[in-house]
Amino acid sequence: MKTRKSTGEVLFNWINILLFSLFALICVFPFYYLFINTISDNSLVSKGQIIFLPKGIHFDNYVEILKIKGLSNAAAISIARTVIGTLLTLVGTSFLGYALGKRELWHRKLWYRFVIVTMYFNAGIIPWYINMKMLRMTDNFLAYVVPSIVSPFSMILFKTYVESIPASLEESADLDGAGYITKFVLLIVPLSTPIIATVAVFSAVGQWNSFMDTLFLMSDSRLFSLQYMLYQYMHEANALAESLRQAMSQGGVVADVTKLLTPTSIKMTVTMAVVLPILLVYPFLQRYFVKGIMIGAVKG
């Protein structure tokens, strides 16, 4: 049934759409601006000529930054910690969630609380740092991937999900004499793919974005992540100049002055390179993120 709308309502609709379009533009425009500045003639960028449209389009910046040794190494570290860290979190956290949902688990309640409390209480960053140092986790790649093996929040998500799987399925496996690991791998994991995907995307974004752990724990530049390199470029002119010098001495091929790297082009191109994976992947995985916050909201 369609009723005629009053002028007030029509006006309301349009103002509403206008407001949201404006906010969406504020969310999107910075990425567009960064992008056109990374693909435009670098000398025009330095002169501040690139505002709304790209000029002198080339993609050499993205090739040139790979020649900066520290940067390609940082990219490898970021990818490695994202892949390994996410896999370890998935294995550890999902099995823990499965086990903590089992009634027969020895002192189940105690261990459940033991894990959950860590969400609300921590010792503070300095004691944490002293502890990490004592455990020889400074300048150690393991510091990126081992502490996150157990993620209490994801554990809750997983436990809630597994509890919704009919118990009769597992009971029939019990009759065949299957152990916990067999049941977990062959029965529970295939039935839990939606929640596994949710935990995976959250964990991967967390790993990719992580910055503070490098700041606290790593002094060896071979272990710097992309996020940390970007931070250095933004705040320390020295780090930037050093990388620029490196790129110059490497890339003797580029004679074209309009394509030479500048401090600005390094900053913007690295930013774009770190943002792009998220921008490209997010629209496809959005439903998993939303699912995560929904289940979390029901529980929390």
Added chain:
Amino acid sequence: MKSKALLKQPGFRLFLMILPLLVIVFLFSYLPLQGWIYALYNYKPGRPLFSCEYVGLRNFTRMFVDKYSTQDIVRVMRNTFAMSFLGILTSPLPLIFAVLLSEIRWVRFRKTIQTVTTIPNFLSWVLVYSIAYAMFSVNDGFVNRALMRLGLIDEGINFLASSSHVWLTMLGYGIWKGLGWSAIIYMAALSSIDQEQYEAAEVDGASRLQRIRYITVPGLMPTFFVLLLLSIANLINNGMEQYYVFQNAMNKDYIEVLDLYVYNQGMVGFNYSFATAVSILKSFVSITLLFVANSASKLIRGDSIF
């Protein structure tokens, strides 16, 4: 022979399987508590702890007795509360966002807006800083370039180094990053409101505004309330990442929140002991706030928040 019987229990075998995971939790979340002992000493990095001077509770009393430390704490707490209160003040924004968005009947538009506005939530603060730099810096910033092109200004304005309105700009970045994402939880709550109520209201001739006022908003209140209590519980935990990356010599007096202060004291100034004492106090205050918020929730809603 009790141990043998225990080993035969499937529940105990399962426990043994998760034991390595529990050890990880212990090592990285419980073991750090031993570091609290540093608060009782005047620790100097590079020396064994027990060869350092034992000072008892002096690191704790220093916050209230020593003139300079007290000044610092007052300044830092002012910043912490200012940012938290601004956050609480703007906490209805996601609710309004969700209500207004749900009023749009054009589904494709609504979906696109949702996708686009949630993306910033998945950027790290380093990236947000870098994007803010691209927008506001003197030479490369879009705003300065556009204003100069329009002839409105002759020289670039250094928005990022300015110390005025730091609280507000930090709030602004926070809203840019989080608004769309925070609204999602309200969108979920919206879809759980009984549709029959709307139909009944329509039959009774309620206007759109009345429907929002008397059905939608009351339906969202429980969610709003829980989130409000949680933000009160986190009053002094505003984290340090955002403030760390935006910090500079110019804005330091206004941007340094408690978490950042602890970092600056400990990791930059090497006052491990004092920083630990501050963070111990902070832990106790925030646990207390959490319990207060939880009992408030039990009292008012009849349900705990966690």
